[in-house]
Structures are given as structure tokens and as C-alpha cells.
Amino acid sequence: MRNEFKQMRTKFGSTFYNIRQIFSKKLAKSSKVVNKMKALLSDCFPDLKSELSVAKTVDGVLDVVKRKCSIVDVHPLEVLAVQFKVKEAEDIIKEHKETAKEFCKSVTVSLSKDETLQSILTRYLLCETITFVLNWDPDKTTLQDVNDVLLELELIQKYEIKVVRTHSGRSVVVNCYCPAVYTGSLIIAVLDKIKYYKRED
Structure with a gap:
């Protein structure tokens, strides 16, 4: 891979x-x-x-x-x-x-272990690190699946989330960064989405 x-x-x-x-x-x-x-x-x-x-x-x-x-x-x-x-x-x-x-x-998440999607390794001084844990099978989850769920949650464009790396284990762990200026509103947006999906269940 x-x-x-x-x-x-x-x-x-x-x-x-x-x-x-x-x-x-x-x-x-x-x-x-x-x-x-x-x-x-x-x-x-x-x-x-x-x-x-x-x-x-x-x-x-x-x-x-x-x-x-x-x-x-x-x-x-x-x-x-x-x-x-x-x-x-x-x-x-x-x-x-x-x-x-x-x-x-x-590319599945399990096969992308230890690989980074960043074009240039750098430190984002004005950004916050965000971690999403998805209860999915890493062997059956592709990087596109990860992108799709973030798009569905309307997070990528609105809050400029950038997926940096994915990890696998018993679930899929997605490490991202987000401009610090959006961190507060992003947290509120994610919590609102969680409440919405819980109601849908």
C-alpha cells in the first residue's frame, strides 16, 4: 500500500x-x-x-x-x-x-496505517487537532467512506476540516485539524448532529 x-x-x-x-x-x-x-x-x-x-x-x-x-x-x-x-x-x-x-x-483505513495525507509535514500554529472515532471495521472502511461521513455532517467545507491521518484498531480513528477560530462553533455543530442522529434512531 x-x-x-x-x-x-x-x-x-x-x-x-x-x-x-x-x-x-x-x-x-x-x-x-x-x-x-x-x-x-x-x-x-x-x-x-x-x-x-x-x-x-x-x-x-x-x-x-x-x-x-x-x-x-x-x-x-x-x-x-x-x-x-x-x-x-x-x-x-x-x-x-x-x-x-x-x-x-x-484504500482501506487498515492499509493506510502510518501514512499521512498531508502534502507537507508542518505544524499548524493556529489550528486545533480534532479526533473522530468511528465504530466501523477498518478492513471494510475506505478513505472515501471517511470523507463521505464528514461531508454528510457538513463539516469539511464549513469548518475547513483537513483529514491528516487515519488509524485502525477495533474502530476507525480519524485525526484532523481545524482553524482555531472555528473550534467552538465546530464542537457545537458536532453535538447538534449527534443529538439529531440520536433522535433519528
Whole structure:
């Protein structure tokens, strides 16, 4: 299974490399464009504001975006491509997302033990670590199953949850991080969802 992760990481690196080349051709290398990129990302991902403040070039901004992405989630990069109408980049991102989805469908939690989904190992100073414990069989649960349940709970996009690693044992343990600014509202949202599903039972 390590080979599959290696291939996915290579795919991620290739995606970013190709988009760097496209951005360097399509976007003017001016401080005005860089500032627009930084403003957009700061509004969409407030936890990146401090890192973006020191980025001076398009490449510098993309370096920050890369740290925000995971090998199976390039949403921050997609935000830039869509907003700045870089069609070639959108096509590459679409292909990456399709590959990532197939990867997630094929990899079980038990086989992804000790692997990280982060693109770059880093410390998130303005983020909180969150752990979800799912009473599922790790051998029968794929990474896509984990993504699906978080999407169903409406947690990933709204609170910018990023799945970092999954562990297996008698259940599925999902380690994530979330911008600290959202932690309080996230806890309330999860508790509300738990109450809702208990009523449904």
C-alpha cells in the first residue's frame, strides 16, 4: 500500500508543478496580482493570513497553498484557479480530484496505517487537532467512506476540516485539524448532529 501512497504523492507534486507553470504564464508577475491572490485566500482561509503576509510572489503564494492542501484535497488551489479563470489549471485540478477519489475508494483505513495525507509535514500554529472515532471495521472502511461521513455532517467545507491521518484498531480513528477560530462553533455543530442522529434512531 505504501506504493499507492507514493504514487498519489507524486501525482500531487506533478499537479502543483504543472499549475505553477501555467500560473507563471497566465498571471502577470505584479504585486497587484499577488495581493489579489493573498486577499482571496485570506478571506477563504483565515488561518493562512499570517503565512500569506510574507509571500511576495505568485510562487510564494502557491507554496502557502501547497501546505494547506493534502494529497487528496486541493480545494485551496482550485479556489485560485476558478477565481482567476485559469481554465488550463482547472482541467488539471479536475483530473487530480478524479484520481484522488479513486485512490480514496481503493484504500482501506487498515492499509493506510502510518501514512499521512498531508502534502507537507508542518505544524499548524493556529489550528486545533480534532479526533473522530468511528465504530466501523477498518478492513471494510475506505478513505472515501471517511470523507463521505464528514461531508454528510457538513463539516469539511464549513469548518475547513483537513483529514491528516487515519488509524485502525477495533474502530476507525480519524485525526484532523481545524482553524482555531472555528473550534467552538465546530464542537457545537458536532453535538447538534449527534443529538439529531440520536433522535433519528
